[in-house]
Each structure stands twice: as structure tokens, then as C-alpha cells.
Amino acid sequence: MSGHSKWANIKRKKEATDSAKAKIFTKIGREMTVVVKEGGPDPANNSKLRDLIAKAKANNVPNDNIDRIIKKAAGDGEKNNYEEMVYEGYGPSGVAVIVECLTDNKNRTAGDIRHYFDKFGGNLGTSGCVSFMFSTQGTIILENNGADEDKIMEDCMEAGADDFSIENDVIEITCKPSDVHTINEALTAMGYKVLSAETEKVPSSYTALTDEEAIRKMNLLLEHLEDNDDVQNVYHNWDMPEEPDED
Incomplete structure (x- = not known):
């Protein structure tokens, strides 16, 4: 994502x-x-x-x-010991990509990730090659309960959020990574339905793709990464075109 x-x-x-x-x-x-x-x-x-x-x-x-x-x-039923692995690299036209994994077989996962990058016009890099382009922030998504914007702002600020935006049926809140849990708890207590409360990596700048082949390959790279069971999160700085709403 x-x-x-x-x-x-x-x-x-x-x-x-x-x-x-x-x-x-x-x-x-x-x-x-x-x-x-x-x-x-x-x-x-x-x-x-x-x-x-x-x-x-x-x-x-x-x-x-x-x-x-x-x-x-x-209990004793779960024999797998999952290890956290992070891979960094570049997609087509230099799009920065970070892939977070939980794996019980590092060799298998590393081979899969490298294969996807090679196949779809990118290259897997060394640790730290793109992570400096990202910062970590907390993001909380709330269901919009129909409250007016002043009330939502008051509640978000009281809970400790840094900023918020309202988009149709949801409220998107940003905060410090360390505050995600406490803000989640506070807003839940206020009666909001929390749809997601996580930390994520946000790029400092975005890369636009104009070449149709590069766009096709970037979409395929993301699809294959997200389809892999070992991959937990994918972050990138592709300035993706917004898809039109389907009414």
C-alpha cells in the first residue's frame, strides 16, 4: 500500500x-x-x-x-517462527519500493521478491537504498458518522491527532506512530468506528510515470508483491493516478 x-x-x-x-x-x-x-x-x-x-x-x-x-x-499448535524481513528496491523508472515481510523461510522469500523486481523492470537494492525517502506516521481511518466537521475536528484534536481529512464516507487521521493506540482507544470511546489503525511509511516525494509500459509493469510488480503470502506491506512513491468513482 x-x-x-x-x-x-x-x-x-x-x-x-x-x-x-x-x-x-x-x-x-x-x-x-x-x-x-x-x-x-x-x-x-x-x-x-x-x-x-x-x-x-x-x-x-x-x-x-x-x-x-x-x-x-x-499454545503448542503453531510451530512456525516468522521472522520480519524488509526489502528495498526500485520499480520501473526509479519508483522507490519498500516491502515488509513475515516469513518462515528467508531464502524462499528473498528469491520471490528478487524475481518480481527483475521480471517487472525493477531491481532489488541494498538495505537503506530507498528508506531514507520515507518517514513513518500513524494513520487511523474512521467511519464518517455524519457529525459536522467542527465536531470531528474537536474530537480528533482532543484524542491527540496531528491532522485529519474527511473524504466522503471516511475520516483519515494522521498522528505520531507512538500515539496510534491511545488515539484509537480515545476515538473508540467517543463512539467512532475505527476501520484501521496502523503505522505506515509515507514518501517525502512522489515519482510520476507517463510511459504506458512502465505503468503496466509497476502495476504488475505491486500485484505480485501483494499477492505473496509472505508480504505484509508494500510502500512506494509512485504518484498513482486516481481511479474514477464508479456510481
Whole structure:
């Protein structure tokens, strides 16, 4: 995910096919497995798990699946030890790309990621080659409950947000990465429905693509990366053209 709006990515996932939904469940399941092993199975004492449960529900992961993942990770049923890996490189025409993975087989994942970059006109680089172009920020997406803008601004500022914007059916909030959880909790207590609360990498500048072949290859690179079960997040600085609304 990257670009101008986190919500565009969430909407795309919500409209995804059943097979794509299964992949989303797999990715969230891996994240939950890691945070349960790190901080325990009780969401009351594990804020990362609490946020992930909210993320899972926003992506329509059934409650039974969530419970099963937590119990398996807390017991002896989950034998996989997932390791966090970050890959950096360039897509077509020098678009900066960061790929965050959770993998139980580093050689397989590294080979897959390198193959995608090579196949679609990019090249995998060394650690740090593009990350300096990005900063980390907290992004929280709320369902727009119909409150007027002054009320929304008052509530967001009271919760500790740095900024907010309203786009049709959602409210997009930015904040410090360390404040995501507390702001999430505050806004939930105020009655807002939180659709997503995460940290993400935001580019300092964007790269536009005008060549049709470069655009085609960049889309294919992103599709293959996001389709890989080991890949958790993809960030880039492609200035993607906005898709027209379908009414």
C-alpha cells in the first residue's frame, strides 16, 4: 500500500475476491501469531494484539478465525517462527519500493521478491537504498458518522491527532506512530468506528510515470508483491493516478 490515501487500499481489499480475502486473512493471521508470541494472548494486556483484532474485524475476518489463531499461537499448535524481513528496491523508472515481510523461510522469500523486481523492470537494492525517502506516521481511518466537521475536528484534536481529512464516507487521521493506540482507544470511546489503525511509511516525494509500459509493469510488480503470502506491506512513491468513482 502507498499513494495518497490509505482508504483507497482498504476499499480495494473490501471489494476483493474470495481468494484475495483468504490471502488477507493469512497475512493478518501471521501478524497476530507474532504479536501473541511477543506479548501474550490477552488483548487487555497486549495493545498490539488489540489493534490487530480491530484490523481483522475491519477486514471481515470471522471471530472464530481470530480466536483460533490466538489459541494456536499461545499454545503448542503453531510451530512456525516468522521472522520480519524488509526489502528495498526500485520499480520501473526509479519508483522507490519498500516491502515488509513475515516469513518462515528467508531464502524462499528473498528469491520471490528478487524475481518480481527483475521480471517487472525493477531491481532489488541494498538495505537503506530507498528508506531514507520515507518517514513513518500513524494513520487511523474512521467511519464518517455524519457529525459536522467542527465536531470531528474537536474530537480528533482532543484524542491527540496531528491532522485529519474527511473524504466522503471516511475520516483519515494522521498522528505520531507512538500515539496510534491511545488515539484509537480515545476515538473508540467517543463512539467512532475505527476501520484501521496502523503505522505506515509515507514518501517525502512522489515519482510520476507517463510511459504506458512502465505503468503496466509497476502495476504488475505491486500485484505480485501483494499477492505473496509472505508480504505484509508494500510502500512506494509512485504518484498513482486516481481511479474514477464508479456510481
